[in-house]
Amino acid sequence: MLPPTGTPGTDLPVRSVLPALDAALDRGGAAVLVAPPGTGKTTLVPLALADRLPGRILVAEPRRVAARAAARRMAALLGEPVGRSVGYSVRGDSQHSAATRVEVVTTGLLVRRLQADPELPGVDAVVLDECHERALDTDLALAFTLDVRGSLRPELELLAMSATAQAGRLAELMGRAPVVEATGSLHDVEPVWCPPSPPVAPAHGLHVDPRLLAAVADTVRRALAETTGDVLVFLPGAAEIGRVAGLLSGVDADVRPLHGRLPSAEQDAALTAGPRRRVVLSTDVAETSLTVPGVRTVVDAGLARVPRYDVARGLGSLVTVRVSRAAATQRAGRAGREAPGRVYRLWSAAEHDRLPAAPEPEIAVADLTGLALELACWGEPDGTGLALPDAPPDAAFTVARDTLRQLGAVDDAGRVTPRGRSLTAVGAHPRLARALLDGTPLVGRRRAAEVVALLSADVPSRSDDLVADWREVRRSRDGRWRDEVARLTRAAPDSPETRLPDDVAAGLVVGLAHPEWLARRRPGTERTYLLAAGTGAELAPGTALAGAPWLAVAAADRAPGRRDARVRTAVAVDEATALEAGAAAHADGPEVTWRDGDVSAARVERLGAIVLAERPLPDPDPAAVTAALAEGLRREGLALLRWTPAATALRERLAAARAGLGDPWPAVDDESLLAALGGSPALSGARSRRDLTRVDVVAALRSLLPWELAGRLDELVPERVQVPTGSAIRVDYGDPDVPTLSARVQELFGWAVAPVVAGRPLRLQLLSPASRVVATTADLAGFWVTGYPAVRSELRGRYPRHPWPEDPAAASPTRRAKPRGT
Numbered sequence: 001m002l003p004p005t006g007t008p009g010t011d012l013p014v015r016s017v018l019p020a021l022d023a024a025l026d027r028g029g030a031a032v033l034v035a036p037p038g039t040g041k042t043t044l045v046p047l048a049l050a051d052r053l054p055g056r057i058l059v060a061e062p063r064r065v066a067a068r069a070a071a072r073r074m075a076a077l078l079g080e081p082v083g084r085s086v087g088y089s090v091r092g093d094s095q096h097s098a099a100t101r102v103e104v105v106t107t108g109l110l111v112r113r114l115q116a117d118p119e120l121p122g123v124d125a126v127v128l129d130e131c132h133e134r135a136l137d138t139d140l141a142l143a144f145t146l147d148v149r150g151s152l153r154p155e156l157e158l159l160a161m162s163a164t165a166q167a168g169r170l171a172e173l174m175g176r177a178p179v180v181e182a183t184g185s186l187h188d189v190e191p192v193w194c195p196p197s198p199p200v201a202p203a204h205g206l207h208v209d210p211r212l213l214a215a216v217a218d219t220v221r222r223a224l225a226e227t228t229g230d231v232l233v234f235l236p237g238a239a240e241i242g243r244v245a246g247l248l249s250g251v252d253a254d255v256r257p258l259h260g261r262l263p264s265a266e267q268d269a270a271l272t273a274g275p276r277r278r279v280v281l282s283t284d285v286a287e288t289s290l291t292v293p294g295v296r297t298v299v300d301a302g303l304a305r306v307p308r309y310d311v312a313r314g315l316g317s318l319v320t321v322r323v324s325r326a327a328a329t330q331r332a333g334r335a336g337r338e339a340p341g342r343v344y345r346l347w348s349a350a351e352h353d354r355l356p357a358a359p360e361p362e363i364a365v366a367d368l369t370g371l372a373l374e375l376a377c378w379g380e381p382d383g384t385g386l387a388l389p390d391a392p393p394d395a396a397f398t399v400a401r402d403t404l405r406q407l408g409a410v411d412d413a414g415r416v417t418p419r420g421r422s423l424t425a426v427g428a429h430p431r432l433a434r435a436l437l438d439g440t441p442l443v444g445r446r447r448a449a450e451v452v453a454l455l456s457a458d459v460p461s462r463s464d465d466l467v468a469d470w471r472e473v474r475r476s477r478d479g480r481w482r483d484e485v486a487r488l489t490r491a492a493p494d495s496p497e498t499r500l501p502d503d504v505a506a507g508l509v510v511g512l513a514h515p516e517w518l519a520r521r522r523p524g525t526e527r528t529y530l531l532a533a534g535t536g537a538e539l540a541p542g543t544a545l546a547g548a549p550w551l552a553v554a555a556a557d558r559a560p561g562r563r564d565a566r567v568r569t570a571v572a573v574d575e576a577t578a579l580e581a582g583a584a585a586h587a588d589g590p591e592v593t594w595r596d597g598d599v600s601a602a603r604v605e606r607l608g609a610i611v612l613a614e615r616p617l618p619d620p621d622p623a624a625v626t627a628a629l630a631e632g633l634r635r636e637g638l639a640l641l642r643w644t645p646a647a648t649a650l651r652e653r654l655a656a657a658r659a660g661l662g663d664p665w666p667a668v669d670d671e672s673l674l675a676a677l678g679g680s681p682a683l684s685g686a687r688s689r690r691d692l693t694r695v696d697v698v699a700a701l702r703s704l705l706p707w708e709l710a711g712r713l714d715e716l717v718p719e720r721v722q723v724p725t726g727s728a729i730r731v732d733y734g735d736p737d738v739p740t741l742s743a744r745v746q747e748l749f750g751w752a753v754a755p756v757v758a759g760r761p762l763r764l765q766l767l768s769p770a771s772r773v774v775a776t777t778a779d780l781a782g783f784w785v786t787g788y789p790a791v792r793s794e795l796r797g798r799y800p801r802h803p804w805p806e807d808p809a810a811a812s813p814t815r816r817a818k819p820r821g822t
Helices: 013-028 041-052 064-078 107-116 136-151 168-173 210-226 238-247 264-270 325-336 349-354 369-378 394-407 418-426 430-443 445-455 466-476 479-491 502-513 575-581 622-636 645-661 670-677 697-702 780-786 788-795
Strands: 030-034 056-061 086-090 093-095 102-106 123-128 157-162 179-181 189-193 230-234 254-258 278-282 295-300 303-310 315-322 341-345 518-521 528-531 536-538 550-557 565-573 586-595 598-607 610-616 720-722 728-730 740-744 763-767 773-777
Touching: 013 030, 013 041, 013 157, 013 179, 041 056, 041 064, 041 102, 041 123, 041 157, 056 064, 056 107, 064 086, 064 093, 064 102, 064 264, 102 107, 107 136, 107 369, 123 136, 136 157, 136 369, 189 325, 189 349, 210 230, 210 238, 210 295, 210 341, 230 325, 238 254, 238 278, 254 264, 264 278, 295 325, 315 550, 325 341, 369 394, 369 418, 369 430, 394 418, 394 430, 418 430, 418 479, 430 445, 430 502, 445 466, 445 479, 445 502, 445 550, 466 502, 466 565, 502 550, 502 565, 502 575, 518 565, 518 575, 518 610, 528 550, 536 550, 550 575, 565 575, 586 622, 598 622, 622 670, 645 697, 728 740, 763 780, 773 780, 773 788, 780 788
Parallel strands: 030 157, 030 179, 056 102, 056 123, 086 102, 123 157, 189 341, 230 278, 230 295, 254 278, 295 341, 536 565, 740 763
Antiparallel strands: 086 093, 303 315, 518 528, 518 550, 528 536, 550 565, 586 598, 598 610, 720 728, 763 773
8 A cells, every 4th residue: 555665755764664664563563663753654654554464554643633634644645535545533523434444543532442342353453653642542542452462362463653762661561562763854954042032921821921922923924034835833722823813914824723623624724735825823733643734934832731630629621831842842843844944932942951851641640530431441440450651640540530439430349330331432521421411311412412512622612601602602503513512412312302591401411510510609709609629719800600609610720829710611500400410419417527626516408518508406426526526636636635744654654665565555656646536435525625625634545555454554664663772763754765764873772783664674864962964874784894983983082971882783772971970
């Protein structure tokens, strides 16, 4: 299928490494191909594979626009229409036939096919393109295909292709697969550093400084004047593309947007050269596998829009970040594909050196609910048996699996349920799939599909009022939205339409998708709300939703440094609709908690964190009161109890026993005591903060001792130790590792060896007659021999009335000095 050498568009650098690639695949059936953008890997390699293998070649691209473009490019090289030898399949659109040998799909669709039939019948090779982008679906497709090769189809060939040279980890995952590299850029690309002056504010959340966009437009005009050929402009998102397009009104060129939300016809127009110069305003879809012919110049704003997930608050969003050096290099390479080119970068060379080397993998920063469901469906709920390039972060993965359990998609062991497979079959995020399946009986099949299509990433919101967006998109006859509605309608259960008002229908579907984002307005405010999840949320100024008593929030995010979330899209609903959509979180019952510094007992009706009604509870469950007091101790600390000197001394003795004798002596550090006292009978009679000050802490501490140790505490860890004079001197257990006794030297005469306390020789602080420390030892016998002579020599002249025998171990102890005159 590969056209012969000399065919226009096929003499590209990757062609020279095809023999090496064939040899690598022949040896082990798996290989990694590293080739920069524009070297022909996406179009020439699949055609070459089709020449050497009889079955179908599946090529997976991270984006739909790239999948369609790659298929069209390969078909054009063969002089055929798309759908014959080369076809494609993406969500909601496909062109292929029985004659198709190379089929380009999205990585998400490849994952769906692997889940449906892991053996991939009729497929001889899988090609994963742009593996360096580290999208979640790409990681899953790689792990699943490797699993299939290892257990079901060892003859299935796997080729991972990357635009960067950092392929070592990828090759290791693939069983130390050989790496084949196509080197050499087609043409030089000259960098032009043009940071805005004066400097602009850095991007924040979704906000991009308008002055940067104005600088981009000015740079495009400069590039049109200084260069020839088409200009490719990289911007972070569709909104910025629209703004820059407006600023370029009147330029002598065709200004064409290119991003994933555009209808396919508009995407094709941006990728097709015309009679006039083009300025293609693109997101990062044009960064690697997508070729924009005719481009000689790149203008790079230096920004990218990536997903981020706030695990603590359950808020997922897109944020704007600085582009990585690797991505900047790939973007620049688009200018050198057909001739020498130029890249205008809206930052300085010094800033370039400080950029991150590579983008973060999506698995490290994104919502992992969909990934967790895919793993469960595959039979590896925790992913440990799969060759994932990176393990899912523990916190985000735990939240994802908890969400799936709440949706009924997995059981307590993480195994997929029949409902989980039904959610997966919808081909949408599990939350949206749940909204479609459960919302259809409530609002009707078509209307549920329409609202879920609005919630998908494919349809941009026009305002923060989702119902207004819904009505607008119906009037506009948006092709992408209608295609998605048709697909979702086919996936939904059959159910008749209802006569519910639009706001109620939309509120129910949105609330089913995000019950934790149902929100009630805070008293005395117009734009601030409390989400059922417990997070505050705020509407934008000037919104038509202001004052609504309840919201079903469809999209929200939280800017760094802000406490509350910002509502991006929502539906105004009433309380009845909120309670119906959030029925699983609606509760009415007794609650005994530690609140505002004391025990609070009330009967509470709530929707998650939103309290609907609260009435005092006169006779709370004593066990619940004890648990609340234990929670108070955990929050505020042991200082809530009254620590008498006896209680403090006993705790110090127990700490010394634990340090010196180990188990089964109880640990009495703060954490251990808080845990132990939570179930202690000592708290059973307490009902309030004041009662905690009456707790007998000594009795509570003694209750921690096992019965076999209780009678030996005074023997093994005595409060006082009797010295040779008969004095009972208190032991200092302040340092649990070194119990210490302080006594005058003369009282210890006759003691050959210091006693053992808490499993260790007692440390002795030996005092002068004036009670000053003259020596410290845990080896009294050794001290009498080596240390005492120096002490005796120094002190007997100062204290002549006190005895200083030469053999203290055999001398009689005394508390008194000699009488005067003797």
